[in-house]
Amino acid sequence: MKVVLDGLTKIFPPRTGKGDGVTAVKDFTFVVPDGTLVALLGPSGCGKSTMLNMICGLEKPTKGTISFGNDDVTELPSELRGVGMVFQNYALYPHMTVYDNIIFPLGNLKGKDKLTKEQMKERADKVASLVQIEQLMARKPRELSGGQQQRVAIARALVKTPRLLLMDEPLSNLDARLRLQTREEIRRIQRETGVTTIFVTHDQEEAMSISDIIVVMKDGELHQSGKPQEVYDDPKNLFVAKFLGTPAINVFSGKVENEMLSIGNDKVLEVKGVRDGDVVVGIRPEGFVFDNEGSFHCALDRIEVMGRDISIVSRNEACEAPVVRSIVESGDRPEFGSDMVSFRLKPNKVHLFEPETGERIPFGKIKVKY
Ligand code: ADP
Numbered sequence: 001m002k003v004v005l006d007g008l009t010k011i012f013p014p015r016t017g018k019g020d021g022v023t024a025v026k027d028f029t030f031v032v033p034d035g036t037l038v039a040l041l042g043p044s045g046c047g048k049s050t051m052l053n054m055i056c057g058l059e060k061p062t063k064g065t066i067s068f069g070n071d072d073v074t075e076l077p078s079e080l081r082g083v084g085m086v087f088q089n090y091a092l093y094p095h096m097t098v099y100d101n102i103i104f105p106l107g108n109l110k111g112k113d114k115l116t117k118e119q120m121k122e123r124a125d126k127v128a129s130l131v132q133i134e135q136l137m138a139r140k141p142r143e144l145s146g147g148q149q150q151r152v153a154i155a156r157a158l159v160k161t162p163r164l165l166l167m168d169e170p171l172s173n174l175d176a177r178l179r180l181q182t183r184e185e186i187r188r189i190q191r192e193t194g195v196t197t198i199f200v201t202h203d204q205e206e207a208m209s210i211s212d213i214i215v216v217m218k219d220g221e222l223h224q225s226g227k228p229q230e231v232y233d234d235p236k237n238l239f240v241a242k243f244l245g246t247p248a249i250n251v252f253s254g255k256v257e258n259e260m261l262s263i264g265n266d267k268v269l270e271v272k273g274v275r276d277g278d279v280v281v282g283i284r285p286e287g288f289v290f291d292n293e294g295s296f297h298c299a300l301d302r303i304e305v306m307g308r309d310i311s312i313v314s315r316n317e318a319c320e321a322p323v324v325r326s327i328v329e330s331g332d333r334p335e336f337g338s339d340m341v342s343f344r345l346k347p348n349k350v351h352l353f354e355p356e357t358g359e360r361i362p363f364g365k366i367k368v369k370y
């Protein structure tokens with residue numbers, strides 16, 4: 001089922017009754033295509049949870065509408081929306097067994113939807129097998145690891161065969177290894193069930209690896225959406241460019257004169273069609289090519305070996321961070337004892353931005369599509 005968010009806005013009233021209140025979500029328009037996993041990505045406080053709460057009906061939008069398929073559900077009570085919800089803190093009932101936690105939502109079904117004990121068991125067994133916790137059914141939540149508790153929470157969210165699954169930072173309480181494993185599991189479960197899913201996270205790597213589409217938001221507003229790789233390759237503005245990618249994009253102050261980009265005194269790249277003046281330059285770590293003839297010079301700090309690739313850590317006065325991080329193949333490296341390093345730049349890994357607004361300035365033949 002597709003989900004249509006049209007001009008969604010949420011303003012929380014001021015606590016004292018005076019002032020403007022907090023605008024948590026602002027004029028947010030987006031369509032979640034049927035059967036996809038969409039990651040809603042943004043820093044803490046940008047309005048992600050407020051978005052999910054509006055979609056599931058726990059918060060009422062100040063403005064705008066929410067439709068499931070072609071049905072406007074903006075005014076529909078939460079329990080009639082057919083949405084499964086998973087939270088960061090699992091929210092399991094501590095005194096109930098895993099089995100009873102899973103079937104709990106089925107107890108609320110009334111009238112023709114009411115299930116017999118046998119039907120409930122059938123449903124519980126099915127979702128338990130899907131999230132691989134069949135052998136834990138008799139335990140209490142405190143007898144489970146964090147990862148297992150989160151699986152129970154996912155099973156509970158799926159037991160009513162929801163039309164939509166919403167997950168609010170579901171991996172944040174897990175340790176690093178479990179986080180990786182559980183995110184693969186969520187991807188698999190979503191593929192197997194085909195349930196339209198919105199997954200909220202502040203972790204760009206998590207969002208990039210798990211989703212069909214990422215939606216980047218900041219201060220309650222949608223900045224950019226698209227396939228993870230497309231958004232990474234074609235960031236619309238400096239915020240999106242900086243938010244995606246590890247190591248992060250390297251940011252420099254630069255200048256354009258006669259379609260030639262300079263960083264410090266180095267003329268580093270031809271940038272066709274760009275007006276003269278100051279620019280902010282973003283260079284992805286993989287955008288540097290180690291080359292003794294290269295025109296971009298940095299002071300060599302150290303080299304970190306990472307298996308197939310190496311990371312050259314250097315310094316440049318025009319860089320906004322203390323060090324420049326570049327990733328090159330391990331065969332390409334400065335000679336032992338050098339104090340300078342020279343690079344060529346890959347044009348499609350270099351992005352220019354307006355210093356005032358942070359908007360991207362396209363150049364050359366690269367087609368920018370948002
Ligand atoms: P995120 O989930 O991205 O961290 P939230 O949606 O929780 O962000 O919050 C977005 C903004 O709305 C924050 O500034 C937060 O303080 C504010 N906010 C959230 N819930 C309430 C509320 N019930 N009352 C007032 N302000 C709120």
Ligand code: MG
Nearest residue numbers: 048049050168
């Ligand atoms: Mg939140």
